[in-house]
Amino acid sequence: MSDHASHRQFDGTLVTAPFGGENVERTARDEYRTLLDEHDSEDVLVVTGAPTSTDTFRGALGTELPGAATPYVTSLVVHATDVLNQTDDRVILSDALRRELLHRFLADYEWETEYLQRASDQPSFIKDVDAVMGTLSWQTITPEETPELRDITAALDAFHEWLAEHDHMERGQLISEALDVLSGDARDDVVDFEAVLAVEFEEFFPLDRAYLDALAGDCDLVCIAEENASVRRTWVESGPVTDYVSFSESRCGASEAPSTRPAATAAYFAEETVPVDPEAGSVSILATDSSDEQLAEVANEIEELVAQPNWNYGNIAVATKQSGSTVTDTIEVLERTGIPAESTTVTGFGDDPAIRELLAVVRHLAADEEDEVPDRGPELDTERLDRVSDIYSLEDAVRWWATDSGLKERIAERSTPLDARAQFGNVRRAFRMAEFLEETEFVDATWESFEDMLERAHEYAPQQNQTSATDLDDGVRVDHLQAIKNESFRAVFLVNLVDGEYPGDPFLTRLFPTERVASMPDYPGVTELHEPDVDATFPTTSTASSRPFARYHTEHARRRLAVGAGAADEHLYCCLYEYEDTALEERAQASRFLTEVYNRLSWVTEADDPHITSEQAAEDFLLSRVDDALAEVRRANSRDVTVSLDDLEAELGEVQDLLDKSGARGEELRKALRARVEFANGEVRR
Incomplete structure (x- = not known):
């Protein structure tokens, strides 16, 4: 382009x-x-x-x-x-409502090109077309050479006309x-x-x-x-x-010149310049065996930072390469360890217990009498459900149910203040969906329609939302690199710094094979490229590939790391793992960009052996260390060698200190430890 x-x-x-x-x-x-x-x-x-x-x-x-x-x-x-x-009376659709209407609009759409006719049978087709349409809409591009892109543009124009007939527009039309x-x-x-x-x-x-x-x-x-x-x-x-x-x-x-080591590292990623050591701040490489352990280590390091005076979770960001499920998976791991997390690019709609409860109610009310009522979700009060079904207005009905069932009180009781605010926000979003169904002529205001809409919002929660800033409440910020550009955090964790991710393979869309996209002159992205295009865009040279398309996207991945590193004021953590989470346990190569900064910048060092600072880390370490020790003793027994327990005793001492401070929780962990030993000795069975 x-x-x-x-x-x-x-x-x-x-x-x-x-x-x-x-x-x-x-x-x-x-x-x-x-x-x-x-x-x-x-x-x-x-x-x-x-x-x-x-x-x-x-x-x-x-x-x-x-x-x-x-x-x-x-x-x-x-x-x-x-x-x-x-100046305009049209309603601007939220991303969730626009996506819902696009699904309904494209469900019976007649595609002109044979390729899209065949592709439309695939389950992910509408999601994939949606992504291309979004880019076309935001840039107001009109492809002229590729028949399939002309076909998609015609569908987008028809969608916009359909919205206009009902006095609506999508956010992609705003500019x-x-x-x-x-x-x-x-x-x-x-x-x-x-x-x-x-x-x-x-x-x-x-x-x-x-x-x-x-x-x-x-x-x-x-x-x-x-x-x-x-x-x-x-x-x-x-x-x-x-x-x-x-x-x-x-x-x-x-x-x-950069005043901190994270800023100097960012400058090296961006321009390959080797600045003088600013001697302020730190850049650490955090390496673990697996990607699961990587996030556990990040959580442990975060707890160590916030244990210091004048630190809080809002001072910290974790940055991924892509939005979507990578962000939601990271949020889930952090929240499981008791760390509040938030994002500007994804909603917590997909894993919110309040939404799951509301969805169970709506599924029940949408089911015909002949249908088997779904058994997903929590137990529901049938008498209350009967009263809800008698209320004429969808919005009034769901609001009454939320109030009468005590949903808000339960959210407040079972959640931290940050989680409660996020869940209240999601419930309000569900109320707005019900209100939209009542007011629009696009869709019938029925429980079936509301179920479809909630199900889709639930399914698409990890999708990127590129159109508006989100109110944040001081949890750890988890977003893709581009979303934290020009923001600043005292500590930033760049995760998954392996070669399969940075640079990874060039990827623009799932709708067409990459080779086909690379040759489309009118695709809404950088495709047909020549060497001068790459050299004019990036001063860095990170790969020996002779293909300009591959070179361009390699340098683009490197620049994203520069933007992420630049968001760190005091501490930058470059995180990676040694083995992929596959059955074959394939070895993951460290990112070529990380290897380069490690070799060229003297202040980039490997992180110290982490201290055990969170209860979750203590539990994981304690139980896994006991398992390892028992296995070691068994191996020693069968091979007739001597085992020293001094190292194990030293390692467990740190855990013991934390458990002593944890009161009743510490006692629970001690019981878990005893149970683990008894099970290993065959004294109890599962």
Whole structure:
């Protein structure tokens, strides 16, 4: 998609900041201060590329304002939403409702191309088409060469028309629809500022750049682009953003050497520069045997950090390469060990006990009398269910059931405050779905429809939600690397740093084979590539592959690591495992990028042997160590060798200290230990 036809001329200033969050914030403060010499703070609009980074820039620029004044900071998507809320009566669908309607729209859709007709029989087809449609919608791209992509675009246009007939639109239309408003007579009604400062300009898509141009109009415009840092835009457009734009004035922002080891490591990932050791902060490699042990070790290390004064869970992030199930699996492991976790890219809808309970009720009410009532979920009060079924309104019925069954009280009693807030949020989302069914003409307001909608929301919970920032409540942040760009955490854990993941294989969609996608000139992603495209986009060289497509996606994976490492203020943990979780226990290679930084940067060290700091870790260690010791003794017995118990005694001493402090819980673990020994000795049977 690297087509320079979208070249745009801006009347304003482009400031390029050298790679690194410190340089970007320093440059943003300098430019903001200059704008404040000419304008009041309420007349300067600051626009970010992503909703997740608005808080970062609000905080960084707030230091330039006196007292309690706060900068006027928003993101492109949020600004476009505000414009349409003022000028358009159409309802903007949430991601969950849009997905539900798209499923229903595509269920009987007649595809033109034979390939899509055949593919539509696959269970994952709608999910896969949905992902491609989402990209087309957000970028307003019209493929012209590939018949299947033209077919998908026609379906997307028909879907948008269907939504418009019912006065709805999807979030992917926000920028393009708001651009129409800003390009028309209503612009003066929605624009109330004199200057625009655009940060993260390196991530602006062609459509975003058109929106910014219309938004700025005759106002003073300053754009800040970070060099060698684009991950979102370079997924769909190669080269630096400066290849696609011209400004009346250009200059370089302030540059200083990285002040911490995590920042210096990020700079090496991004540009292969070897900075002087900043001697502040730490970069540790956390290696374990298996991927399960890797997450257990991460949880243990997190507990050790928050045990220190002035640390809390909100100071810490765990970053994965992809969104979806990788994020939800990580959240699940952390929460099982008692660590609160949260995410901006996935909802907890899929594993929320409150939603499971609500879903069981809806399944029961949706079942015909002849149907066998599903036996999934908790026991239900049939008398209460009979009363619910007599209530005419779906929304009133589910709200009454939640109140009468004491669902809210039970959430509050059984959950930590953070979990309770998340579960209340999910229940409110379910209420909104019921309300939507009542108000829309798209779908019948029946228990069957509500069941379909809840089931699908439950199934799709791990899907990426790229359109809005989520309110966060100070748990450990778990997200994919791109989502933490320009945020800062005292400690960041980059997980799964094995070669199969970084770089892994190039992957754009499940809808078409990778080789086919690589040759599609009009696919909404970087596909047809030549050597100069790779060299213009990345200064790094990490692989000997002669194929530009493979090289490009290898360097892109490396840059994502740079963005993740840059989010760590004090401690960066690079986590990996030695064996894949397969029956064959295949050995996993350390990521080539990690091997390189370990060899080139003197401050990247292997983590110390971890201390046992959490009860979960103590339990796992204690029981597994006892098993290992008993096995060792049995082996020694059969081979007639001597075993020293001194090492075992020393290792268990640390656990013993923790158990002594754990009161009743410690006693439970001691009982588990005794039971383990008795079982091993054959004194008891399972």
